[in-house]
Amino acid sequence: MNPKLRWLILGLIGLIGLLPGWTAMAQVPADLQKRYKAAVSQLQRSEYNQAKSELSAIIQRGGPLAPYAHYYWSIAAFRQRDFSQSRLMLKQLTSRFPDWRKIDDAQYLLAAIAMETGQYEEGLTNLQRIGDPGLRADASKLEQYFLSRITDLNRLKQMHREFPENRAIALNLIDLIQRTSTDKDDLELSDRLTNRFGLPATTSAQPAAPVANRPASSATPPATTRPTRPKGYYNVAVMLPFRLDEFDAGKRLRSNQYVFDLYNGIKLAKEKLQEEGITVNLFAYDIENDANKTLELVNSPAFSQTDLIVGPLYAEPNRIASAYANQNNIVLLNPIATSSELIANQPMSFLVQPSLARQAQQVADFIRQPGRPATETGTRRVAIYFGSARKDSLLAASYRDELKRQNYQVVDFQRVAGSAQTMASLMLSANASVSARPSSSSVSTPASLPTVSLNHVFLASSNDEDGPKLLDALSRRRVSGSLIATSAAFDYYRNTLSTFTRRSLYLLYPDFIDTSRDIVTNFGADYLASRNTIPSVFASQGYDMMLFFGRHLARNGGQIRNRSALRSDTDDYLLSGFDYSRSNDNQIVPIVRYEGGRFVKIN
Incomplete structure (x- = not known):
């Protein structure tokens, strides 16, 4: 037996007291009192046979000392690992003296005997009969010691079905599942039990103390180890x-x-x-x-x-x-x-x-790579457009700031809305610094507008209609250069193949799946x-x-x-x-391009 548990069983001798109350002892003959004290001393010295002999004599004579003698006789037999005889004596005790003031101690010992012999269900039933709050902590220790020895998962699950409110069974079942089982049903059972009963005590972490008398908006949760x-x-x-x-x-x-x-x-x-x-x-x-x-x-x-x-x-x-x-x-x-x-x-x-700032930074790094938009034309002029969602304008602003740090010239920065024709009419119209190649016609029509040369155009939009419209607007406005757009600006099921092939198009695609x-x-x-x-x-x-x-x-x-x-x-x-490796936002920002009949990640 576990040394701590052994001490607990023997320690109950002192907890019960060597003698009944003074009123009861006044009715006990002096010689019987002497034999009783001698038996208890022998029990404490581990002289079990001698103690049982003295206690048997007291049991036969009856009186106030009889229930104590029953109990201590059972203790002696228990220590000799004669569990069947110990159990019989305890059953006799609970039958003859059901109102004995220390009957809960007898139930505790009955539970220990049952668990020592593998009769866990009987032991748990005995522990449930204990009404003394002072014994509950010891009862919990007894449960935990014996239940932790069970390695039969099916047995423990059956016990949980019989004692669904028992936390010790639940915690040991959680632990056993986590250590030994990969069955989906078992793991789901472990989840349910942990939600209800908590977790087995495997660390030194202490429960968090509640924060009182402070509003939630300013309260700070407590720290644990x-x-x-x-x-x-x-x-x-x-x-x-x-x-x-x-x-x-x-x-x-x-x-x-x-x-x-x-x-x-x-x-x-x-x-x-x-x-x-x-x-x-x-x-x-x-x-x-x-x-x-x-x-x-x-x-x-x-x-x-x-x-x-x-x-x-x-x-x-x-x-x-x-x-x-x-x-x-x-x-x-x-x-x-x-x-x-x-x-x-x-x-x-x-x-x-990746954060919006990270996406902007990674796109800016991407355009500087050999063979990317920054090397496709000689200009460092860029136009930036964005949709109506707040995150669209935030991403566009982050990208603008990043380009300026890299000495690019942002020649247009505005929200796109309306039809492709409306977009084209507003695009670059207020910026005279954009370089353009004159057309052969002097008539200012969409077909005869001068070609505007840009390094690339950037579109941040969450509206899947904005991408195709901007592509059309760029063609109407005769803007050359690549388009880098957020993937959400296109509908991949509704848009035609030509949407992704008629211009050098790159998609910023954080949630790309190949x-x-x-x-x-x-x-x-x-x-x-x-x-x-x-x-x-x-x-x-x-x-x-x-x-x-x-x-x-x-x-x-x-x-x-x-x-x-x-x-x-x-x-x-x-x-x-x-x-x-460098920050707490994901630094991987996929950029894809349509190649060979599918989208391919190129960054």
Whole structure:
């Protein structure tokens, strides 16, 4: 038996007291009191046979000492590992003296005997009968010691079905699944149990203390002690606006469908990680724009076991979660955001996507490469156009600032709207510094306008009608030079092939997926089989994100040690991978071009 448990059993002798109350002892003959004290002393000295002999005599004579003698006789037999005789004596005790003031101690010992002999269900039933709050902590230790020895997963699952409210069973079942099982149903069971009961105590992390008497908008989550080495499993908190109160299983088109797609991709990555020996537990939290709910969550004891945070998407909940991540040295992922503000002065916050500033910088670096737009013409003049969305103008402004730092001349910078003819009439009309080659005609018509020579044109738009319209407008305005546009400015299913071939066209495409790759084809087939639908780009992003950072957790325990190694080193990602070697936004910014009947990544 475990030494601590052995001390606990024998220690109950002192807890019960050597004698009953003084009133009861007054009714006990002096010689019987003497024999009783001698038996207890013998028991404490491990002289079990002598103690049992004296205690048997006391039992036969009855009186106030009889229930104590029953109990101590059972202790002696227990210490001799004569569990059957110990159990029989305890059953006699509970039958004859059901109202004995220390009956809970007898139930505890009955539970220990049952568990020693593998009768765990009987032992748990005995422990449930204990009403003394002072014994509950010892009962929990007893449960944990014996239940942790169970290695039969089916047995432990059956016990959980019989005792669904028992936390010790749940925690040991979680631990056993995480250590031994790769079955999908088992892993889902582990997730459900962890959501309800928390996690087995495997680290020194302490539960977070609640923040009281402070408004949520200014409250700072508490810090906990984080493990500094890899462990056997990792807990990921997915804090996204699932809006479960509005969920309709029969509804296929939801305003937040991207959230479920992200989560489905994350779950498939979890299965892939399990194949690699990396166990990830997912905890989905329905978090919208509610700062108080977010603060309550990060202050909860179960959240202190979190190793990675995904989300939240809204500003104030994200601020609270970021503060918690920084204080507790936990990586926080912003899965779809592109704002640099989310990672400014936030060492543990990462953008899964490249920020708009990063995209602008990478495009500017791209045009300086040999054979790229900057070398196709001799001019350094550039025109920049953008759509109506806020992120369009932000990206355009970032690109303008980046070009100016590289001594390019931005000759036009404006929002595009209306038809191609309207775009053409406004394009470059107010800028006389643009070089142009005179046409042979002196009549100012679209067909006879002078050719305007630019290094390239940049279009930042989220409207898939703006790309084709701008191409038409550039032709009407007789503007030469390449077009670099955001991929969202085109509809790849509706636009004709000539849309992508009639001009030197490059697409800034952060979420580019090369569908010719086997890994992409296989993922699509697996997703279709499991979800009965084809995966969206958000599903692919969720998969890649969880796969990359799950591997990072396994290698480094979640710690950011070597920045140069914080980049994808395999080609089994659906998109283009990750690189955080220099900053906390993804530095990989794909640029593609239509070649050989398909889009090809050229940067």
